[in-house]
Amino acid sequence: MSGSNTTDFTNPSTFILLGIPGLEAAHVWISIPFCTMYAIAILGNFTILFIVKTEPSLHGPMYYFLCMLAITDLVVSTSILPKMLSIFWFNSREIDFRACFTQMYFIHCFLEIESGILVAMALDRYVAICHPLRHSTILTNSFVAKLGLAVLLRGSLVVLPYPFLASQWPYCRTNIIPQPYCVHIAVVNLACADTRVNSYYGLFVLFCVKGLDMFFIAVSFTQILRAIFRLSTKDARLKTFGTCISHLFVILAFYIPVLFISLMYRFVQNVPGHIHILIANMYHLIPALLNPIIYGVRTKQIRDRLLRLFIHKGA
Template identity: 75%
Template sequence: MSSSNRTIFTNPSTFILQGIPGLEAAHIWVSIPFCAIYVITILANFTILYIVKTEPSLHEPMYYFLCMLAITDLVLSTSTLPTMLSNFWFNDREIGFSACLTQLYFVHCFSAIESGIFVAMALDRYVAICNPLRHSTILTNPVVAKIGLAVLLSGGVLALPYPFLARQWPYCRTNIIPYTHCEHIDVVKLACADIRISSYYGLSVLLCINGLYVILIAVSYTQILRAIFRLPTKDARLKTFGTCVSHLCAILAFYIPTYFSSLSQRFGHNLPLSFHVLLANVYLLVPPMLNPIIYGVRTKQIRDRLF
């Protein structure tokens, strides 16, 4: 490790993933909940996909978006967790330079796609509650497909600069990444160059694009709440609001750790490094596990079909 710190890397062939600094002796124990999370994520999301596919009554826009979310969660988890478990179980810490850039691209791409899917689901709830008679004519299958394609392309385009920016910097400090996986800001911090472009781009995507998504979701739910409060009875209001609870829980489970992790990496310099690493893992691993559970518990059609 000490020799790696002194070696000059203009374009390193490999990076070394340190795992969770300070908790190396406990990696085996840490891997147990991580592995359990991954198994639950795989089983729960495939269950959602199977139920929606086999139940004709669920062939509606909301459940199509839910399937998109399940696929995104599967890709997001699989792009990082096998690398972590290989590190924890077999002490396999090396990752190729190109593989590292590919991993960070997938992490940022599918995180952006997940944000876009939440906006699409908020749009579906808005139309279903505020214009229920026109829901089937507004959100037709071709429209849903176009929305899904737009979300996929926007995530792919937004994440494309990350690996290109990371590739252009010279790396002469170290090839050791003090994390369990590759993320853009963690990689470019190792460069011996002015990385403000990379940092500013990442921050602008976080605040502007994700901020725009949050605003769109907030506007949708403002209109939804106004429509709910205009309903004549309390039971009708509670029943209508109940259709939105699972979506709101999934949004909070995704955005709170995402923003907290991204901002703490840039501004939380006094926090322990192990805290940053664990928080980065929480925002990548926990929402993909929680999303199908939240929708499975809160959505009667899915719950009944599962039983």
């Protein structure tokens, strides 16, 4: 093992994923909450997809975007958890060189897609509240499909330089990745070359892609709040605000951790590595876990359809 982990190679055929360095003895115990969260995320997101598909009254823009969000969460969590659990349970640490970059691409690609979907959902809430009479004419099925395709293409293309650039560097120092999965900055840090272009591009994506997304969402919710406060009664204001509170919770759960993790990973050096990894793992899994719960609890149409489903089965 030592010969393959140090300086006897250039561009190894495999990388070694360490899981959570420093907590190896607790890997089995750590796997229990992660496996539970993954199971709940799979069940919750597939439930959302099933309910929207089988309930004709939910065939509208908001629920189409919700299905896109559910699919994205499923891809992100499935890109990470199976390999991570195989490390925790079976000590299966090796990952093929190309498979590592493929995993990197899917993780980052679908995180960018999720960011774009949240912008599209904010647009839907803006039109529904600020221009309710034009909602059905603006957000047609055709427009929703084109918007979803644009979000998919943007995420796919903006992340493409990550694995492309990273795969060009020589890896001659070590093939050990101190993570349970391949993420861009962790892999690039192993290269024996000047990789500042990767770091600069990562910051560009953070501030110019996610930053712009957050700006558009902030503008949308500013206009939404202005429209809400112009309503004549308190009950009307509360009812209208209730229609977008779920989306606000989801936005906060997604963007606050990603900013915290990205900036901490680049600029804070005295935080123990396992803290970085645990926080990053929670960020990648918590949205997939919380999104179906938040929308299931806060969205009356989904909640009612789910209750009817259980009552019908119980009868």
